[in-house]
Amino acid sequence: MKKINACMVMGFFLFLFGLNVNAQSSPKLEPKSIAPYPLEITYFKTTNVIFPSAIVGVDRGSKDVLAQKAKGAANILQLKAARDSFPETNLTVITADGKLNSFVINYTPKPSMLNISIKERDNKNSIFLSPELVNEAEVTTYATRALYSKYKGRKVKHRKYGIHFGLNGIFIRDNLMYLRLTITNTSNISYDIDQLRFFIRDQKKAKRTASQEIEITPVHIQNEATKIAGQSSQSLVVAVLKFTIPDKKYLAIQLFEANGGRHIELSVKNNTITKASVLPKLESNVKYSH
Structure with a gap:
């Protein structure tokens, strides 16, 4: 009986060891992090963000951010603060080339830049979306x-x-x-x-x-x-x-x-x-x- 119990215990430990080996060998899915682009806006001036493609979608994290496409230019987004000293929020912009662009928005009385071209950035702040989206x-x-x-x-x-x-x-x-x-x-x-x-x-x-x-x-x-x-x-x-x-x-x-x-x-x-x-x-x- 003792020999049978010893075999059972040894088998149990081997089973646990096998699970641990399989768990370590299985590939882990690592979510890709998109570094948001820092952006400052103010109440008294308009910030213009110029994208390489037409804007097809805009999502504001807060109503404290006013956003609209520039008249006659589908690739320019105009931003302004609805009130001063609002808490930090975010902005997501989808463009016709199938990119999702992420921004972190903060209020400042005097933004360091009022005209920003997305062409001058690298791709760490944007990802390509499904090919089902529009290819400009x-x-x-x-x-x-x-x-x-x-x-x-x-x-x-x-x-x-x-x-x-x-x-x-x-x-x-x-x-x-x-x-x-x-x-x-x-x-x-x-x-x-x-x-x-x-x-x-x-x-x-x-x-x-x-x-x-x-x-x-x-x-x-x-x-x-x-x-x-x-x-x-x-x-x-x-x-x-x-x-x-x-x-x-x-x-x-x-x-x-x-x-x-x-x-x-x-x-x-x-x-x-x-x-x-x-x-x-x-x-x-x-x-x-x-």
Whole structure:
């Protein structure tokens, strides 16, 4: 009996030893740490952060930080303090090249830098996200193709105040839709573009019923214009995440004039959206730089 017990004890110790060896030989998963970039902002001045690609997402750790994309520049984020002497917080920015950029935000009355270029940093403050996210190089190539491609689908246009505004091409590739717009100024007064916005809206608003609308934010704008000179025309392509329109709703494309009243809106129905032309897939041997 003593011999049997001794064998059992020895076997138990060998079993524990085997578990320990297996545990040591198994690879450990080490989480990758992203070193956040220190950033100082103030209440009385605006800090501009310039990214190499368009901004597609911004998350503030606190409402004490005011953030907005610069008008006419999709890759510039403007930051300002909502109040002075707020506690330390953070900021996360996702860009169209598939990068997540991390920042630690602190308040200071006099920031040492007001204009910061992310191109000048190394990659320790950012990581590449899933390839399912937008690749800016690809988007630029597809948008350029959409700009010059033939389109046989239905076109939507509106004319007012000597301004011809039209949607003359809808294209699709993977998860992105490319809207080709043309602005023609037949007047002698230049048209300064203040805003170009996209909404999905209710066709009719019933009495005592709140109207619902969803704004669509562009991922990329190719051949973007800020001014249409008199007696001239320009086409541009706006890339957005693919969508369709529910029943009793429509896509509103709004064009606003800066310091003027020549505002124009296009109404696009779902049967126009669903007839988008497919852009040919890029060759696999094409290389992109980031």
